[in-house]
Amino acid sequence: MIGKKGQMFLIMGILIILFLITIRLAVQPPARLARIDDFDSSNIKNEFGNVQDFSAVNSTNITNNLNNFSLFLRTKLSERNLEVSSFYASVFVTNASNNTQANFTISVGNYLRAPITDVNITARNSTRIYNSTLVSRINDTNSATVNINFTMLGINQTIEVVYTLNNKTINQSFFFATEPAKYTISTLFDLKFKLSDKDVSERFFDTSVR
Amino acid sequence: MGNCYTRGMEMRSKGFSYSLESLLVIGLILSAMIILFSGVSPSGSSRNLKPLGADALQSLDEEGILREYVVTNQTTLLETEISSILPQTIDFKLVICSESCPAVSLPRNKNVIANFYYVSGTPGVYAPYEIILYTWEK
Numbered sequence: 001m002i003g004k005k006g007q008m009f010l011i012m013g014i015l016i017i018l019f020l021i022t023i024r025l026a027v028q029p030p031a032r033l034a035r036i037d038d039f040d041s042s043n044i045k046n047e048f049g050n051v052q053d054f055s056a057v058n059s060t061n062i063t064n065n066l067n068n069f070s071l072f073l074r075t076k077l078s079e080r081n082l083e084v085s086s087f088y089a090s091v092f093v094t095n096a097s098n099n100t101q102a103n104f105t106i107s108v109g110n111y112l113r114a115p116i117t118d119v120n121i122t123a124r125n126s127t128r129i130y131n132s133t134l135v136s137r138i139n140d141t142n143s144a145t146v147n148i149n150f151t152m153l154g155i156n157q158t159i160e161v162v163y164t165l166n167n168k169t170i171n172q173s174f175f176f177a178t179e180p181a182k183y184t185i186s187t188l189f190d191l192k193f194k195l196s197d198k199d200v201s202e203r204f205f206d207t208s209v210r
Numbered sequence: 211m212g213n214c215y216t217r218g219m220e221m222r223s224k225g226f227s228y229s230l231e232s233l234l235v236i237g238l239i240l241s242a243m244i245i246l247f248s249g250v251s252p253s254g255s256s257r258n259l260k261p262l263g264a265d266a267l268q269s270l271d272e273e274g275i276l277r278e279y280v281v282t283n284q285t286t287l288l289e290t291e292i293s294s295i296l297p298q299t300i301d302f303k304l305v306i307c308s309e310s311c312p313a314v315s316l317p318r319n320k321n322v323i324a325n326f327y328y329v330s331g332t333p334g335v336y337a338p339y340e341i342i343l344y345t346w347e348k
Contacts, residue, residue, distance in 0.1 A: 009228070013235030017242045024246045038260065043268075047330050057334040065336045072338045073328065076307070080326065 039082065041193055041200050044073060048189050049206040052090070056185050056208040062090060063107045066187070067143055070111040083194035086111040089161045089172055090187040091123075097180045102152045106159065108134060109143040114166055122160040123150050138163075155179065159186075174205055183210045259300065259345040263325035266295040267343055277329040280306055281337045292343065301348050307340040320346040 051069045055062040070086050077084050092105040104123055110116050119134045134146045160173035176186035186207040193200040270276040270291055279288040289304050296302060305314050316322050323345050331337040 009231045009235045013238050016239050020242055047328050051330045054331055054333045069330050076340045
């Protein structure tokens with residue numbers, strides 16, 4: 001009996017291993033989803049541009065679509081434990097002929113996860129400047145729109161949007177070119193992705209002419 | 211006296227072999243637990259699935275097929291296109307989500323890689339979708 005004591009250890013060990021194998025086979029684990037964290041923001045960046053381009057095709061409400069897509073992405077990325085904050089400033093210009101009154105419609109969308117305050121907009125070209133206070137506050141997941149009648153001089157225009165976010169003043173300005181008698185839509189996008197190990201920023205500009 | 215010494219040595223030797231055997235068994239059990247219940251880390255070949263899936267989705271989007279088929283709900287046609295791009299050694303499942311995602315059953319005991327792709331619609335049609343391409347080796 002004493003001589004067989006060592007073998008008993010081995011037999012017990014084999015029985016335990018057989019028991020573990022039985023448990024493993026009986027309780028099927030969920031599908032093994034291997035995690036590879038190489039997030040690529042280029043698809044999302046292109047798609048924001050597509051929202052504008054595709055909406056411009058049949059004059060769909062671009063602001064509505066940009067707002068909807070910003071929320072859609074926020075929801076979908078949060079399901080993947082990713083966080084996106086986005087900001088856009090869109091300008092729509094009609095009747096962009098030289099030395100004529102053009103109607104500038106400027107929309108600002110805040111998806112930065114905090115309110116933005118003191119939103120000031122400046123439209124200018126080489127000689128003319130138009131200043132406007134859009135709104136005192138735009139809450140997260142909201143947008144605001146202002147109309148400016150602006151006398152065009154040349155085709156090159158600059159839009160400057162200044163706002164305060166978390167006590168920091170941020171200046172988002174962009175330069176765009178209009179085409180005579182065309183409907184021009186230009187949008188500045190500022191996206192920030194918070195990943196598990198790093199932050200990724202994408203700041204870009206898209207123009208559609210119809 | 212000599213007998214006592216020999217018996218003492220024998221007992222010590224047996225004790226040592228029992229300890230060794232018990233350690234061996236503990237080691238075997240631990241190894242079995244690690245093999246049976248360890249988490250998944252993608253193997254080298256599974257890691258290659260990620261760029262393959264991403265390229266398949268991107269090339270179909272560049273051809274204009276991806277978003278067209280997704281928006282018009284032609285999933286089977288899209289799956290045919292994907293299977294013609296991916297190597298034959300790779301199996302896949304395509305999931306198209308609007309607000310919510312349909313339930314999907316994935317193979318067990320395989321390293322499954324997920325590729326995510328977003329489309330906002332087609333020219334003139336705003337319809338956002340999330341496309342998830344799950345791939346694994348056959």
